[in-house]
Amino acid sequence: MNKTSITALALSLSLGLAAGTVLAQPRGPWAMNQGNTWGYSIMTQQERTDHQAKMRSFKSYDECKAYEADHHKQMEARAKERGTTMPPMGKGNYGCDSLKAQGYLK
Numbered sequence: 001m002n003k004t005s006i007t008a009l010a011l012s013l014s015l016g017l018a019a020g021t022v023l024a025q026p027r028g029p030w031a032m033n034q035g036n037t038w039g040y041s042i043m044t045q046q047e048r049t050d051h052q053a054k055m056r057s058f059k060s061y062d063e064c065k066a067y068e069a070d071h072h073k074q075m076e077a078r079a080k081e082r083g084t085t086m087p088p089m090g091k092g093n094y095g096c097d098s099l100k101a102q103g104y105l106k
Contacts, residue, residue, distance in 0.1 A: 036094045038086065039075030057096065061105040064096035 032052040034040040036079040040048065051071065079086045099105045 006090050038089055042078050061100045064105055
């Protein structure tokens with residue numbers, strides 16, 4: 001095997017391992033999407049990632065609800081700045097209520 005082949009093989013293995021590590025990350029109790037996250041459509045991908053991580057970090061329902069209320073205010077303000085309104089939240093358990101119902105929050 002020549003040096004180029006060995007380098008290519010090593011690089012391929014490294015990328016494969018890195019991809020496997022990313023794919024193996026735990027998904028957690030909640031997967032965010034447009035149907036369950038108020039403001040999803042006006043958030044950047046980074047904001048969505050940060051929001052999901054924050055939602056997964058809570059241990060108490062009260063902490064979660066305080067964050068959720070603040071998030072909703074921010075999304076309302078952003079929508080207003082853009083000259084639009086946020087649709088009403090759908091019926092059902094979303095966010096903190098869903099996490100509590102599933103036993104992830106106390």
